[in-house]
Amino acid sequence: xxxxxxxxxxxxxxxxxxxxxxxxxxxxxxxxxxxxxxxxxxxxxxxxxxxxxxxxxxxxxxxxxxxxxxxxxxxxxxxxxxxxxxxxxxxxxxxxxxxxxxxxxxxxxxxxxxxxxxxxxxxxxxxxxxxxxxxxxxxxxxxxxxxxxxxxxxxxxxxxxxxxxxxxxxxxxxxxxxxxxxxxxxxxxxxxxxxxxxxxxxxxxxxxxxxxxxxxxxxxxxxxxxxxxxxxxxxxxxxxxxxxxxxxxxxxxxxxxxxxxxxxxxxxxxxxxxxxxxxxxxxxxxxxxxxxxxxxxxxxxxxxxxx
Numbered sequence: 001x002x003x004x005x006x007x008x009x010x011x012x013x014x015x016x017x018x019x020x021x022x023x024x025x026x027x028x029x030x031x032x033x034x035x036x037x038x039x040x041x042x043x044x045x046x047x048x049x050x051x052x053x054x055x056x057x058x059x060x061x062x063x064x065x066x067x068x069x070x071x072x073x074x075x076x077x078x079x080x081x082x083x084x085x086x087x088x089x090x091x092x093x094x095x096x097x098x099x100x101x102x103x104x105x106x107x108x109x110x111x112x113x114x115x116x117x118x119x120x121x122x123x124x125x126x127x128x129x130x131x132x133x134x135x136x137x138x139x140x141x142x143x144x145x146x147x148x149x150x151x152x153x154x155x156x157x158x159x160x161x162x163x164x165x166x167x168x169x170x171x172x173x174x175x176x177x178x179x180x181x182x183x184x185x186x187x188x189x190x191x192x193x194x195x196x197x198x199x200x201x202x203x204x205x206x207x208x209x210x211x212x213x214x215x216x217x218x219x220x221x222x223x224x225x226x227x228x229x230x231x232x233x234x235x236x237x238x239x240x241x242x243x244x245x246x247x248x249x250x251x252x253x254x255x256x257x258x259x260x261x262x263x264x265x266x267x268x269x270x271x272x273x274x275x276x277x278x279x280x281x282x283x284x285x286x287x288x289x290x291x292x293x294x295x296x297x298x299x300x301x302x303x304x305x306x307x
Contacts, residue, residue: 004203005196006045007271008278016271022064022080023055024048027094029070029079030087035095035128040071042098042125046200049275050174051090052268057178057189059266060084089139092132093174096140099129100147139174146170154218160248163220164201171197188262195256199249199280206245207287221245242288249284 007020027048031039055062060082069075102117102125133140149166175193179186205221212219213227222228225241233241260276 002200002204003045004200004207004280004283005049005275006279006283007275008282011278012271012274016274018078019080019268020048020052020271022078023052025069025077026079026081027051027087027090030091031094032070034088034091035131036124038124039091039095039128042094042128044094047090047094047097049272050093051086053175053272054086054089054178055082055084056265056268056272057185057263058084058086058180060086062267089136092136092139093143095125095128095132096136096143099125099132100143104147104151142170142173157218157223158220160202160205160220160224163205164198167201168194168197171200184262185264188259191259192256192263195252195259196276199252199256202245202249202252203283203287206242206249209241209245246284246288249288253280 007017009017012020024043024045028040028043031043054060062080062082065079065081066076067079069077102120105117129140146166146169149169150163153163153166171193172190173193175196176186176190179189205219209219209221209227210233211217213222213230213233221241221244225244227233227237227241230237256276265272
């Protein structure tokens with residue numbers, strides 16, 4: 001996924017941050033158990049959020065265990081283990097989306113990027129994805145359909161709404177399943193997932209705006225703002241682009257919050273609220289107005305920004 005759905009660490013209690021890290025570390029361990037060591041490279045904040053949401057809505061019993069980091073055995077860390085399918089599905093989602101992303105990049109990236117994608121697929125990403133597809137065929141079908149719809153929308157140079165629709169539908173379907181037999185819970189999760197997926201796509205497009213513009217790649221914001229063919233953006237053009245992207249993201253956020261607050265959570269409510277109400281706006285601010293991708297590591301450290 002994209003790595004934008006993460007908490008605002010400064011606003012979490014110490015015990016909440018420790019819980020979040022324990023879920024993150026357990027998902028890393030689950031990826032290795034289910035799909036091999038290299039699958040841990042697909043670990044992301046986004047799938048950690050999904051794991052925590054699944055644990056929260058399913059009410060899975062969790063237990064904390066102290067152990068050694070699976071990547072760095074010299075480091076001790078906590079693992080928040082769960083009894084249900086939450087971690088298994090989060091791990092499958094992680095490798096399925098990574099596989100689809102690599103296969104999609106083979107179609108339109110440069111020579112060296114294509115070579116890297118082929119190597120990653122050969123080294124295990126393709127095998128991991130096939131294994132996850134056998135375990136969760138419906139999830140695999142949803143990921144494949146999303147990638148195909150995304151490519152079609154971008155090849156036809158569709159507008160913002162059409163381009164954001166596939167990712168919105170993906171998370172809508174993935175989250176709806178967590179509602180089980182409760183129609184009210186399923187509907188709330190479906191609508192929440194839809195607008196979170198839309199926000200993620202728009203955030204990624206806004207983040208890539210300058211890179212795509214320079215490379216001549218399709219980006220719905222570049223097309224919408226009429227920035228194709230511009231050699232360099234003026235300060236005024238850049239500010240207008242940031243404000244337009246921010247407005248689109250804020251409008252999506254406004255529609256995301258009501259269904260989120262209708263979701264019934266048995267645990268992790270404060271952490272998930274932090275991600276949605278504080279983490280996402282913080283990511284928006286960092287990328288659109290601080291341009292964190294263009295800052296040096298020292299400048300990011302002085303601003304307290306962690307990527």
